[in-house]
Amino acid sequence: MSTRQATPRFSEREERLLASLTAGGAGTYALIGGLLAVFLWGLVAYATQLRHGLGVTGLRDHVLWGVYIANFVFFIGVSHVGALMSAILRLTGAEWRRPITRMAEAITFASLLMGGLMPLVDMGRPDRLLNLVRYGRLQSPILWDLLSITTYLTGSTLFLYVPMIPDLALLRDRYAAGPAWRRRLYTLLSLGWQDTPAQRHRLELIMRVMAVIIIPIAVSVHTVVSWIFGMTLRAGWNSTIFGPYFVSGALFSGAAAVITAMAAFRWAYRLEDYITEAHFRRMGYLLIALGLAYGYFTFAEYLTPAYKMATAERGYLTAVFSGPFARLFWFTQLTGILLPLLLLTLPRIAWVPRLHRVPLLRPRPALAAAATYAVASVVLSAASPSLTMAGLNLNQWIPPWVLPTLAVWLFLAFLPVFHARPITAAVVASLLVNVGAWLKRYLIVVPTLLNPFLPIQRAPAGWAVYQPTWVEWSITAGALAGFLLIYIGFSKLFPIVPIWETREAPESREAAVQEGIVGVAAV
Amino acid sequence: MLRQSRSGRASTGLGRFCLGALGVLLFVLPAWAGEPARVTLRLEAGPDGAQWITARVTDAEGAPVPEASVVFKLRTAFGWLTLEERTTDASGQARTRLPAGTRATEIRAESGDVEGVGATLSVGAPAPESPRVRPGRDVLRALSPQPAFISPRPAPELVALLALVLGGIWATYGYVAWLLWQIRSSGSRS
Numbered sequence: 021m022s023t024r025q026a027t028p029r030f031s032e033r034e035e036r037l038l039a040s041l042t043a044g045g046a047g048t049y050a051l052i053g054g055l056l057a058v059f060l061w062g063l064v065a066y067a068t069q070l071r072h073g074l075g076v077t078g079l080r081d082h083v084l085w086g087v088y089i090a091n092f093v094f095f096i097g098v099s100h101v102g103a104l105m106s107a108i109l110r111l112t113g114a115e116w117r118r119p120i121t122r123m124a125e126a127i128t129f130a131s132l133l134m135g136g137l138m139p140l141v142d143m144g145r146p147d148r149l150l151n152l153v154r155y156g157r158l159q160s161p162i163l164w165d166l167l168s169i170t171t172y173l174t175g176s177t178l179f180l181y182v183p184m185i186p187d188l189a190l191l192r193d194r195y196a197a198g199p200a201w202r203r204r205l206y207t208l209l210s211l212g213w214q215d216t217p218a219q220r221h222r223l224e225l226i227m228r229v230m231a232v233i234i235i236p237i238a239v240s241v242h243t244v245v246s247w248i249f250g251m252t253l254r255a256g257w258n259s260t261i262f263g264p265y266f267v268s269g270a271l272f273s274g275a276a277a278v279i280t281a282m283a284a285f286r287w288a289y290r291l292e293d294y295i296t297e298a299h300f301r302r303m304g305y306l307l308i309a310l311g312l313a314y315g316y317f318t319f320a321e322y323l324t325p326a327y328k329m330a331t332a333e334r335g336y337l338t339a340v341f342s343g344p345f346a347r348l349f350w351f352t353q354l355t356g357i358l359l360p361l362l363l364l365t366l367p368r369i370a371w372v373p374r375l376h377r378v379p380l381l382r383p384r385p386a387l388a389a390a391a392t393y394a395v396a397s398v399v400l401s402a403a404s405p406s407l408t409m410a411g412l413n414l415n416q417w418i419p420p421w422v423l424p425t426l427a428v429w430l431f432l433a434f435l436p437v438f439h440a441r442p443i444t445a446a447v448v449a450s451l452l453v454n455v456g457a458w459l460k461r462y463l464i465v466v467p468t469l470l471n472p473f474l475p476i477q478r479a480p481a482g483w484a485v486y487q488p489t490w491v492e493w494s495i496t497a498g499a500l501a502g503f504l505l506i507y508i509g510f511s512k513l514f515p516i517v518p519i520w521e522t523r524e525a526p527e528s529r530e531a532a533v534q535e536g537i538v539g540v541a542a543v
Numbered sequence: 544m545l546r547q548s549r550s551g552r553a554s555t556g557l558g559r560f561c562l563g564a565l566g567v568l569l570f571v572l573p574a575w576a577g578e579p580a581r582v583t584l585r586l587e588a589g590p591d592g593a594q595w596i597t598a599r600v601t602d603a604e605g606a607p608v609p610e611a612s613v614v615f616k617l618r619t620a621f622g623w624l625t626l627e628e629r630t631t632d633a634s635g636q637a638r639t640r641l642p643a644g645t646r647a648t649e650i651r652a653e654s655g656d657v658e659g660v661g662a663t664l665s666v667g668a669p670a671p672e673s674p675r676v677r678p679g680r681d682v683l684r685a686l687s688p689q690p691a692f693i694s695p696r697p698a699p700e701l702v703a704l705l706a707l708v709l710g711g712i713w714a715t716y717g718y719v720a721w722l723l724w725q726i727r728s729s730g731s732r733s
Contacts, residue, residue, distance in 0.1 A: 071621055071622055071624075072625065157695075167705075214730050216730075226719050226723070229715065229718070
C-alpha cells in the first residue's frame with residue numbers, strides 16, 4: 021500500500037482507474053447541466069405541490085398512492101443489489117467481483133437517498149413528519165419501514181465507505197490536482213490510514229462483519245416494504261408471498277442497474293481492461309437466474325387468485341389481465357421479463373450467426389417492415405374518421421397478428437447482432453428490465469387502489485380514475501435526475517473502481533486472467 | 544390690470560380643477576359604492592356537526608355586494624391553501640364547508656381584485672387529548688385473536704423483539720465505529 025513516503029505520482033494503472041475524477045469534457049458538463057435542470061424543475065414542481073397541496077396531483081381519496089410510491093418501491097428495490105451482491109460475492113471469495121463492487125454499492129447509496137425521500141414527497145403535509153415518530157404505532161409496518169430503511173442506509177453507507185479507506189489514503193497522498201477542500205476531505209475520510217498490519221487486520225474484520233450483517237438487513241428492508249402492501253386486506257396486495265416476491269424483483273432490477281452502470285463507466289472512462297466482457301457475461305448469468313426466480317414468483321403470485329377468481333378480487337384481476345391495465349401488464353411481462361431473458365440466453369447459441377444467411381432475417385428488411393408498419397399505423401389513425409365513415413374497418417387493414425409477427429421478426433433479425441455484441445445485448449436487456457420494473461411497481465400500487473372491496477361511491481367521477489399530473493411526472497423525472505447526479509457526483513469524488521482491491525493479487529489471479537475475468541492491465 | 548388678469552386666470556384654473564375633480568368623483572363614486580370594501584367572516588356549525596364559514600361582502604357604504612367572487616383560503620405551514628372560490632348571493636354572502644378534521648388554524652376570505660379586501664378568522668379546536676382509559680389486553684383479546692396488533696399500546700413482546708433485532712444491528716454498527724476509531728488511533732500513532 022502507498023504511504024506518504026511513496027512516490028507522489030500515480031502509476032499509469034492508477035491514473036486510468038482515477039479517470040472518473042480527472043476526466044471531464046464538454047459532454048460531462050452538458051450531462052450534469054441537463055440533469056441539474058431536470059432536478060431543479062422537479063423542485064419547482066414540488067414547491068407547487070407544497071404551495072397548493074396534493075390537489076395538484078392525480079391523487080385523491082381512493083388512489084392515495086400513485087407514482088410517488090411506485091418510485092419509492094422502485095428505488096428501494098434498485099438499492100438492494102449493491103450491498104447484497106457485493107456482500108455475497110465478498111463472502112464467497114468471487115474474485116471477479118473486485119472491479120464492480122463499488123459501483124454496485126454506490127447505486128445502493130444513491131437510490132436509497134432518493135427512495136427514502138419519496139414517502140416524504142407523497143405526504144401532503146411534510147411538516148408533520150415528526151408525528152410519524154411521535155405518534156407512530158410500533159405495530160404498523162409503516163414505522164417498521166422507517167426503522168428498516170434508516171438502518172439499511174446506515175449499514176450500506178458503512179459498507180460503501182470502509183473498503184474505500186485505502187483508496188482515500190492514496191488520494192490523500194498523491195492527488196494534488198484538485199482544490200484544497202478535496203485533499204482535506206480525503207485526509208478526513210482516510211482516518212490516518214498508513215497500511216499497518218494492525219489497521220489492515222481491523223479493516224478486514226470490519227468488512228467481514230459488515231458483509232455478514234448487511235445480507236439479512238438488505239433482505240429484510242424490501243420484505244418490510246412489501247408488508248406495507250401485504251398486511252392490508254386489499255385485492256392484489258393480500259398475499260403471503262409478497263416478501264420474497266418483492267425481494268426477487270428488487271434483486272432483478274438492481275442487477276440490471278449494475279450492468280447499465282458498468283457499461284456506462286466502461287464506455288465513458290475506457291475501462292475495458294478492468295470491466296471486461298466476462299464481467300458482463302457473469303452479471304448476465306446472475307440476471308438470468310434472478311429473472312427466472314422473479315418470473316416464478318410473478319406466476320405464483322397471480323395464478324393463485326386468478327385460479328379461484330373470488331368475487332372480491334375479480335374486478336382487480338380483470339382490470340389487470342384484460343381491462344384498462346392489460347396492455348401495461350402484458351408489456352411488463354413480455355418486455356420486462358421474457359425479452360431480457362431471451363436477449364441474455366438465445367444469442368449465445370452457436371447457430372445464431374447462421375441466421376444472417378437467410379436474406380429476410382437481416383436487420384434491414386426487418387427494420388424496413390417495422391418502419392412501414394409504424395408509418396401505416398400513423399397514417400391510418402389520422403385517416404380513421406373518414407375511413408370509418410366510408411365503411412372501412414381499420415382492423416381489416418392491419419390484422420392483430422401483424423405486430424407480434426413483426427416483433428418476432430425483428431428479434432430474430434437482431435439475434436446475430438447481439439451474438440456478436442454480447443455487451444450490447446446485456447445493456448439492452450438491463451434497460452428493458454428497469455423500465456419493466458418501474459411499470460410493474462406502478463401496476464402493484466394503482467390497480468388495487470382503483471378496485472377496493474367497497475365500490476367507489478358518492479365521489480366525483482374523476483376520482484375513480486388515476487391520471488398522474490405534470491407535477492408527479494416532473495418530481496419523478498427530478499428524482500431520477502437526482503439519483504444520477506448523486507451517482508455521477510460520487511464517481512467524480514471517489515474512485516468508482518477500487519484501486520487497492522483490483523491491485524491485490526488473488527491466489528487465482530493467473531487463472532482469472534486466463535478466463536478473461538481480469539484484464540492483463542489489471543494485474 | 545395685470546394683477547386682475549392673473550387672479551382671473553388663477554380663479555379660472557381653480558374652477559377647472561374643481562370641476563374636473565367633481566367629474567372624477569361623480570364617475571368613480573358609484574363604482575366604489577358597488578365594489579367589495581369589507582369582508583366579515585362567521586363560523587357556524589351545521590346540523591350534522593360540520594363547520595361552515597360564511598363570508599359577508601359589503602361595499603364602502605356597508606351595503607351587501609352580490610355576485611362578488613370570494614376565495615376561501617386555509618393557512619398551512621407552507622402558506623395559504625386555496626379551499627374554494629364562491630360567488631356571493633343577493634345578501635352578499637358566500638359559504639364554504641371546512642374540511643373534516645380541520646384543527647386549529649386560520650381561514651381567510653378574499654374578495655374583489657383589490658388586494659387586502661379580506662378577513663381572517665381563527666377556527667378549529669386543538670386536537671383532543673387521547674383517552675386516558677385504554678382497553679386492556681383482556682378486552683382486546685375478546686375483539687381479535689391478535690391483540691398485540693390492534694392494541695393502542697405496543698405489546699411488550701413486540702417491543703422486545705424489535706429491540707432485540709434493531710439493538711443487535713445497531714450494536715454491530717457501534718462495534719464497527721469503534722474499530723474505525725481504532726484504525727484512526729493507530730494511524731495517528733504511527
